[in-house]
Amino acid sequence: MATVWPDAIVYQSGTGHGRAPGAFSMPPRDHRHRAPVWFTPRSAVAVLEKTEGEETADPGVTWRAAHWWPGGRRSTPMTRLLTLANIVTLVRMALIPVFVSSVFYQQLPTALIVWVIAGLTDLLDGLLARLLDQPTALGTILDPMADKLLLVTAFVVLSMPxxxxxxxxxxxxxxxISRDVFIVVGAILIFITTGFRQFRPSMLGKLNTLVQLGLITVFLATRIFHRYTEYLPALYYLTFAIAILSGIHYIFHATRLLNEHNIHA
Incomplete structure (x- = not known):
């Protein structure tokens, strides 16, 4: 449990009181009129968070940055939702109709370019969320949703005669598609019956997504350049095997997450 002071401003601290150089601390009361130190390239002010049980009387107690106010402005619910990572995820979703239109009008080179860009955004949004310390509840929903929409749409469109x-x-x-429906329906049933919703992707699930992205990329490239099509059947069976294995594995993965939640509840 943590206590958050939303109006506190970060000052740069020196050494002393057992602190490392460059740590963040609350200034002494007689120094709180000083201007804050702008300590990031983003010119951000941090909301401070102190874990329960720390000594508050000591002015040299080390605090840690809990939330960021971009540009030094108080964050609003909208700015907390529309983080850069979430915007990148929304761009990936917006590319889906562009990809479908390109395939429909037989513009496969354009479809391949759009697909590669969409795949790169899948890597970029997670990287930005970690680097900028901007994980959000919306992002945990949008990211896998965008992945599934992109992949399912691609498989449906490219499997049509x-x-x-x-x-x-x-x-x-x-x-x-059946694997994804199975996992989504299972997650909904678990949430309805237990209230548990802290689902996380498994390593096999991430591998499954990567293999499917790779298959679509190779499929489009072989159709554009008319080469190496003989390797496609092997990729089909590999994708099939990973999908089945990751689907079965997710049953045990979700069970373990649920058990951990019940232990800590």
Whole structure:
């Protein structure tokens, strides 16, 4: 449990009182009129958080930055939602109709470029959230939702019969979609019955997403350049196997998360 002082301003501290150089601390009362130190390239002011049980009487007690006010302004609910990472995720979702239109109008080079950009945003949003210390509840929902929408849409569109190239096998698309539906329905049922909602992706789940992104990339490239199409069946079976294994593994993964939650509850 932590106590947050939303009006506190970070001052740069020196050494002493067992603190490391550059640590953040609350200034003594007779120095609180001093101007704050702008200590980040973003010119940000930090809201301070002190964990319960720390000594508050000591003016040299070390505090840690809990939340950021971009540009030195008090953060609002909207700025906390529209973080840079979440905006990147929304861009990925906005690229989905562009990708579908490119495939529909047989502009496969454009579709490949859009797909690669969308895949890079999948890596970028998580990286930005960690580097800028901007994890949000909205982001934990948007990111996997954008991934699923992008992948499911791509598999559906590219598995439709077309005169210009052989599509992705429909049985593979069925397995990919069924796995995601199985996990989503299971998560909803667990939430309804237990109230638990702190689901996290497993390593196999991340691998599954990476393999599917790679398959779509290779599929589009082979259809554009008309080369190496003989390797596609092997990728189909690899994607199928990873989807099945990650789906089964997620049952045990979700069970472990639920058990950990019950232990700490």
């Amino acid at each position: 077309r005169p210009d190239f052989h599509p992705i096998p429909f049985w593979l698309t069925t397995v990919v």
